[in-house]
Amino acid sequence: MVTISVIKADTGGFVGHTSVHPDALRRAEEILAPQKGPLLIDYRVAHVGDDIALVMTHARGVENEDIHRLAWDVFQGTTAVAKGLKLYGAGQDLLGDSFSGTVRGLGPGYAEMAFEERPSEPVIVFLADKTSPGAWNLPIYRMFADPFTTPGLVIDPKMHSGFVFEVLDLIGNRVARFSCPEEAYDLLLFIGAPSRYVIRRVLAKSGEEPACATSTQRLSLMAGRYVGKDDPVMIVRCQSGLPAVGEALEPFARPMLVAGWMRGSHYGPLMPVSVEDATPSRFDGPPRVVALGFQIAGGRLVGPRDLFADPAFDAARRAALELADTMRSLGPFEPHRLPLDEMEYTTMPEVLKRVEKRFASV
Numbered sequence: 461m462v463t464i465s466v467i468k469a470d471t472g473g474f475v476g477h478t479s480v481h482p483d484a485l486r487r488a489e490e491i492l493a494p495q496k497g498p499l500l501i502d503y504r505v506a507h508v509g510d511d512i513a514l515v516m517t518h519a520r521g522v523e524n525e526d527i528h529r530l531a532w533d534v535f536q537g538t539t540a541v542a543k544g545l546k547l548y549g550a551g552q553d554l555l556g557d558s559f560s561g562t563v564r565g566l567g568p569g570y571a572e573m574a575f576e577e578r579p580s581e582p583v584i585v586f587l588a589d590k591t592s593p594g595a596w597n598l599p600i601y602r603m604f605a606d607p608f609t610t611p612g613l614v615i616d617p618k619m620h621s622g623f624v625f626e627v628l629d630l631i632g633n634r635v636a637r638f639s640c641p642e643e644a645y646d647l648l649l650f651i652g653a654p655s656r657y658v659i660r661r662v663l664a665k666s667g668e669e670p671a672c673a674t675s676t677q678r679l680s681l682m683a684g685r686y687v688g689k690d691d692p693v694m695i696v697r698c699q700s701g702l703p704a705v706g707e708a709l710e711p712f713a714r715p716m717l718v719a720g721w722m723r724g725s726h727y728g729p730l731m732p733v734s735v736e737d738a739t740p741s742r743f744d745g746p747p748r749v750v751a752l753g754f755q756i757a758g759g760r761l762v763g764p765r766d767l768f769a770d771p772a773f774d775a776a777r778r779a780a781l782e783l784a785d786t787m788r789s790l791g792p793f794e795p796h797r798l799p800l801d802e803m804e805y806t807t808m809p810e811v812l813k814r815v816e817k818r819f820a821s822v
């Protein structure tokens with residue numbers, strides 16, 4: 461069994477919330493390098509916007525204490541660098557002071573899966589900035605349940621029976637499974653509300669074989685107020701009975717509106733970009749996603765290939781930018797601004813409190 465763990469945190473932005481500093485990435489490399497061999501099979505230090513993502517392979521299984529502690533140590537290290545350079549929001553995603561067991565509840569987000577490596581094992585690691593975990597609901601549904609995106613569901617006998625979706629209720633702290641295509645309408649009932657219901661995993665119908673895993677932590681819910689964003693990551697295994705690489709990328713060819721962007725308080729288009737262009741600056745956005753393709757070979761990470769660095773996604777980027785203009789034209793009005801219940805986790809309630817006494821009963 462090989463495990464792939466993607467653990468991410470924003471430990472300081474350069475400049476503002478637009479990117480990461482090369483010194484912080486170097487520090488992460490320095491801390492991970494000596495662990496290649498003793499603890500890790502392989503690793504890559506990746507980034508999107510102001511988030512550092514550690515892509516690690518190992519044999520320890522998911523939610524392993526040593527792996528999570530290593531990530532925690534890396535983020536302490538990159539925070540120290542960020543503090544030295546007075547980067548913006550240094551250490552903003554590290555909520556706890558002490559590590560115990562896993563990084564769950566401590567601020568960093570993570571997605572992990574353990575599996576028997578196939579004769580060839582293509583995997584895509586998606587990293588997004590300026591949005592939240594529910595942003596993956598629509599693209600996952602399209603990848604694994606929509607034959608207009610994934611013709612393999614119709615054509616490939618290994619995919620024809622469909623997939624099982626595991627959905628987490630972020631508010632009720634519950635989890636449920638839906639088997640598709642039979643229960644697609646039931647599934648959509650929930651995942652159509654991505655601020656509350658988030659797809660956590662997709663499994664092959666044959667059993668517990670993982671096909672997709674997402675990070676489902678929401679910083680704002682954890683901290684009860686607005687602290688950075690919960691910029692999510694996702695791992696998707698591809699080919700041979702799973703979505704082809706191109707089927708897994710296809711949902712991003714049309715822009716979708718996701719929550720996040722400026723102050724974590726606005727709907728905006730999720731724009732697929734190359735690693736080089738993953739530096740959200742306009743209105744601190746718009747939200748972005750990168751796709752890192754790997755072949756896993758005996759646990760080694762062969763790659764990444766920068767999968768959205770393809771001119772075929774230019775039209776999606778143009779459409780996203782047009783949508784960005786349309787949404788921006790609404791200024792402080794919904795539905796550009798998030799609905800009131802979502803704004804509870806921002807700094808807006810403080811302002812509301814100040815002016816609330818103006819209202820008299822009628």
Ligand code: F6R
Pocket residue numbers: 476477590688689720721722723724743744
């Ligand atoms: C969005 C994000 C930024 C900040 C914004 C204000 O995820 O992190 O848009 O919310 O730059 O930041 P502060 O309040 O720290 O000045």
Ligand code: MG
Pocket residue numbers: 470472473476477510549552688689
């Ligand atoms: Mg930030």
Ligand code: MG
Pocket residue numbers: 470509510511589590689691
């Ligand atoms: Mg971020």
